[in-house]
Amino acid sequence: MNDGGGSGRIEAARMRQLLRTYLVIGSTNCCIEPLRVLEEALAGGVTLVQFREKGPGALTGAPLRELAVQLQGACRQRGVPFLVNDDVELALAIGADGVHVGQEDEAAVRVRARIGDRILGVSAHTLAEAEAAVRHGADYLGIGPIYPTASKADAKAPQGPGILRELRACGIALPLVGIGGITIESAGEIIRAGADGIAVISAITQAADVREAATRFVAGSIAESS
Numbered sequence: 001m002n003d004g005g006g007s008g009r010i011e012a013a014r015m016r017q018l019l020r021t022y023l024v025i026g027s028t029n030c031c032i033e034p035l036r037v038l039e040e041a042l043a044g045g046v047t048l049v050q051f052r053e054k055g056p057g058a059l060t061g062a063p064l065r066e067l068a069v070q071l072q073g074a075c076r077q078r079g080v081p082f083l084v085n086d087d088v089e090l091a092l093a094i095g096a097d098g099v100h101v102g103q104e105d106e107a108a109v110r111v112r113a114r115i116g117d118r119i120l121g122v123s124a125h126t127l128a129e130a131e132a133a134v135r136h137g138a139d140y141l142g143i144g145p146i147y148p149t150a151s152k153a154d155a156k157a158p159q160g161p162g163i164l165r166e167l168r169a170c171g172i173a174l175p176l177v178g179i180g181g182i183t184i185e186s187a188g189e190i191i192r193a194g195a196d197g198i199a200v201i202s203a204i205t206q207a208a209d210v211r212e213a214a215t216r217f218v219a220g221s222i223a224e225s226s
């Protein structure tokens with residue numbers, strides 16, 4: 001894939017497109033086989049994928065890597081970039097398109113040095129964290145939780161969409177994605193508040209019809225962005 005994988009850092013305009021409908025997925029979020037969930041979400045048009053294998057029952061070792069490679073293959077078939085959460089070793093080992101790290105993970109500046117031009121996403125909860133992530137080479141910021149979430153046991157207090165407006169008002173121009181408790185109904189207000197897109201786990205992975213849910217998020221984010 002060409003997005004940040006060998007032809008220089010990804011351009012902000014391209015990054016903004018990729019963030020429109022960003023699926024975060026791991027086996028612990030899925031009620032059926034993760035590959036099937038991902039394939040349905042890709043068929044629905046998700047624009048970026050993050051492999052996040054966390055929580056009770058999360059895979060480790062060889063099965064973790066096997067699942068990562070399997071999911072990456074599905075993304076490659078659709079031309080959708082595949083990022084790995086937290087695990088820089090794994091990302092490099094499988095040739096992922098990028099990495100997402102938070103404030104408690106390996107420092108963004110070190111991750112940037114290790115991954116070269118691959119995509120680097122960094123979580124930020126405050127203006128100071130956002131400014132530091134910009135300096136340290138992030139390509140985009142994940143801002144959350146916007147609403148209460150059951151998908152992250154150690155999530156901070158929900159901030160509401162206002163945090164996005166504040167960051168924009170204070171001059172943060174980097175591509176931003178909102179995350180945490182986002183539904184099809186709330187996606188629009190997040191983009192109107194200043195995000196380039198929405199990142200979602202449960203509203204897609206646990207939808208009765210994954211493809212339809214993804215399609216509705218995609219249609220909503222295109223309508224809000226244009």
Ligand SMILES: Cc1ncc(COP(=O)(O)OP(=O)(O)O)c(N)n1
Pocket residue numbers: 024050052054085086100101102103104105121122123141142143144152177179199
């Ligand atoms: C797009 C996006 N934004 C934020 C996060 C959260 O990252 P982090 O704070 O490191 O928490 P974990 O996901 O590692 O539990 C994310 N993963 N993706």
Ligand SMILES: Cc1nc(C(=O)O)sc1CCOP(=O)(O)O
Pocket residue numbers: 024123142143144145146148149150151152155156179180181182199200201202203
């Ligand atoms: C992975 C993650 N990070 C968050 C943050 O606030 O940084 S909230 C979150 C979980 C998002 O899952 P759902 O869409 O099911 O609420």
Ligand SMILES: [Mg+2]
Pocket residue numbers: 085086100101102105
């Ligand atoms: Mg993390």
